[in-house]
Amino acid sequence: DAGVIQSPRHEVTEMGQEVTLRCKPISGHNSLFWYRQTMMRGLELLIYFNNNVPIDDSGMPEDRFSAKMPNASFSTLKIQPSEPRDSAVYFCASSLSDYGYTFGSGTRLTVV
Amino acid sequence: EDQVTQSPEALRLQEGESSSLNCSYTVSGLRGLFWYRQDPGKGPEFLFTLYSAGEEKEKERLKATLTKKESFLHITAPKPEDSATYLCAVQAANTGGFKTIFGAGTRLFVKA
Numbered sequence: 001d002a003g004v005i006q007s008p009r010h011e012v013t014e015m016g017q018e019v020t021l022r023c024k025p026i027s028g029h030n031s032l033f034w035y036r037q038t039m040m041r042g043l044e045l046l047i048y049f050n051n052n053v054p055i056d057d058s059g060m061p062e063d064r065f066s067a068k069m070p071n072a073s074f075s076t077l078k079i080q081p082s083e084p085r086d087s088a089v090y091f092c093a094s095s096l097s098d099y100g101y102t103f104g105s106g107t108r109l110t111v112v
Numbered sequence: 113e114d115q116v117t118q119s120p121e122a123l124r125l126q127e128g129e130s131s132s133l134n135c136s137y138t139v140s141g142l143r144g145l146f147w148y149r150q151d152p153g154k155g156p157e158f159l160f161t162l163y164s165a166g167e168e169k170e171k172e173r174l175k176a177t178l179t180k181k182e183s184f185l186h187i188t189a190p191k192p193e194d195s196a197t198y199l200c201a202v203q204a205a206n207t208g209g210f211k212t213i214f215g216a217g218t219r220l221f222v223k224a
Contacts, residue, residue, distance in 0.1 A: 004155075033212075043156075043199070043214040056211055091155050100146055101212070103155030 004104035006092050012110045018080040021107045024073055025094030033101065034067055034077050035091040043091070049075065082111045114139045114204050116215035124221045125190055133185040133198055133218045141205030145183050146212065147176050148199040156199055190222045 005024040013019055025032050033048040047057040049069045057067070064083070069075040079086055089108050093101040115138045125131055137145065144163050148156035160169040162178040169176045173194065175186040185198055197217040204211065 042216045045211060045213070048211065100158030100161055102158065106155050
């Protein structure tokens with residue numbers, strides 16, 4: 001298995017632009033998580049899905065953030081419009097039931 | 113409020129110098145406690161899950177233990193390749209799902 005695949009690895013965009021981050025979880029995993037990591041705040045859970053259904057989005061910072069999981073093999077995290085304070089590394093992770101998570105390599109987002 | 117506190121923030125060891133990392137947690141009902149390793153530029157890598165006080169898990173030079181209030185990650189005779197950030201995370205039993213809260217991590221440096 002190739003693991004959790006995220007794209008792009010790096011994204012540089014201008015303030016106000018729309019950004020879409022993509023994630024392909026491990027086949028057979030039924031839970032998917034989006035985390036954001038910064039030096040100041042560490043790893044923060046943004047949203048998680050169970051069997052493609054959003055369960056808890058209380059970590060989504062603002063309405064500018066949205067996430068979808070149209071099927072078991074794909075999820076997106078969208079920021080519209082982006083702001084400089086959104087700059088961070090965004091991780092996607094998947095798991096099967098309550099085993100440990102498998103994280104992707106992350107997307108480093110820079111908003112200028 | 114569920115909380116995870118790791119100490120120390122950073123730890124510098126000589127190769128072969130054993131030590132322990134601490135993870136203190138406050139959670140209404142512990143479903144599981146997890147340890148991850150994170151290398152620079154990569155996503156966290158799952159190491160262990162502990163479910164109940166008194167439980168221990170081992171992997172190579174690492175040994176994780178759990179009490180009702182804290183967990184320790186013991187590193188025996190570390191090598192330079194053990195240098196990484198070690199993250200502790202807890203999953204609360206009352207969330208109805210798999211929401212996992214991470215600590216800020218301990219950065220470990222092992223010098224040859």
